[in-house]
Amino acid sequence: MTLFWRIFLLNAAVLTVAAALLLLGPVTVSTPVVLAEALILSAGLAVMLIANAALLRLGLSPLQRLARTMATLDLLRPGPRPAAVGHGEIADLITTFNSMLDRLEAERATSNARALSAQEAERRRIAQELHDEVGQTLTAVLLELKRVADQAPAAVRTELRQVQETTRSSLDEIRRIARRLRPGVLDELGLVSALRSLINELPTHGGLTARRQLQTDLPDLGKDVELVLYRVAQESLTNTIRHARATRVELSLRRVSTGVELRIRDDGQGLQGAPEGAGIRGMRERALLIGAELHLDPGPGGGTDVRLVTPFGNTEEAENTRNGSD
Known part of the structure; x- marks a missing residue:
């Protein structure tokens, strides 16, 4: 049974019961309306509305649970799927929503795997270039600084040694970064x-x-x-x-x-x-x-x-x- 017919039949049942009570009950309506009759009709209308609201809330409660799930959903923290309770279109809607979540999580996992794989490949490439290109260049600079410092006058030898230590520290830092990358x-x-x-x-x-x-x-x-x-x-x-x-x-x-x-x-x-x-x-x-x-x-x-x-x-x-x- 579709959602339309469920709501229609619920309202029809409430109205039918109310009409039967008016026809078969001792309640009559005078002209002008007597206060007692107005109170009885108002009470009957209130009961009818309350019954209608209760039945609709009961029938639509699965949709409310589905809406709460949608509002709190986080694909990075997958939780239990909402149960496909209810009848007709409501159960179909929840089942379709669960299937959509499965597709979204599968597609997200695939795209994340591609992104992380590309990220790791890029890290590996950068680490390799740091080690092979920059590392070897700084090593050559260190050797040249050592050769120049050994032949330099005593006045500039100390400064060259300091430059050499700075270069060595930079080389160690580059190697550390390369190890962290890959x-x-x-x-x-x-x-x-x-x-x-x-x-x-x-x-x-x-x-x-x-x-x-x-x-x-x-x-x-x-x-x-x-x-x-x-x-x-x-x-x-x-x-x-x-x-x-x-x-x-x-x-x-x-x-x-x-x-x-x-x-x-x-x-x-x-x-x-x-x-x-x-x-x-x-x-x-x-x-x-x-x-x-x-x-x-x-x-x-x-x-x-x-x-x-x-x-x-x-x-x-x-x-x-x-x-x-x-």
């Missing part, structure tokens, strides 16, 4: 070694103390999953350094009952209700690509608790998503 240790030695290197590179001059707990007997997660775990850890630690004003940060990687859990906790000032920026939304998009769950919660003693749980069986799914994006 960590070679992740491809060569695996996720645990890459996370250990990431923790070791954290600056300590601001009073930040870093701890790590990394299990080594983890299952084979695949390159895509390991890259997502590394990028989430990298973004979380970057946010801690830049915004948290923390004195302590802990990074852990361990096997749990549902999969592998990556956790980063700090004692900083926390999220404080601030809107999510591009970094956090990027973390959520990466987590969706591998079917993982990302949680950002306040820490038990303050600060921020970032937890990413990736199931064991998502390696094939991530690989299929990446292949589909190609």
Whole structure:
């Protein structure tokens, strides 16, 4: 039965009952209208309107639930689909909406996979150019500075040594940037070694103390999953350094009952209700690509608790998503 006929029949039923009560009941209408008759008719009209409103609210309540779902929907935080309750067109509308959500999430996952794949390729290219072009040029400059300093008079030798140290610091910084853009240790030695290197590179001059707990007997997660775990850890630690004003940060990687859990906790000032920026939304998009769950919660003693749980069986799914994006 269509929505039109349901509303029409509900109203027809209410009006039929009201007409039957007027015909069969003892109520009559005089001319002029007596006060008692007006009160009875007003009460009957009120009851009819209340019954009509209750029946319509009951019949249209699935649409209200669907409207609330539409208003609060976030594709980066997929939740349960609204149940296809109701009859006729209402159930068809909810079913169509759920199908639309499935298509939107699939298309978003495909487009995100393409974008992130292109981003990683661009990072790899830039890191390679920094290492091969800029790095080699600065190395040649260092060697030339050393040769000139060795032959220079004592008056300018000290200044040349200072220029040499500045150049060496710039070379180290470029190498550090190249490693952050595309960590070679992740491809060569695996996720645990890459996370250990990431923790070791954290600056300590601001009073930040870093701890790590990394299990080594983890299952084979695949390159895509390991890259997502590394990028989430990298973004979380970057946010801690830049915004948290923390004195302590802990990074852990361990096997749990549902999969592998990556956790980063700090004692900083926390999220404080601030809107999510591009970094956090990027973390959520990466987590969706591998079917993982990302949680950002306040820490038990303050600060921020970032937890990413990736199931064991998502390696094939991530690989299929990446292949589909190609």
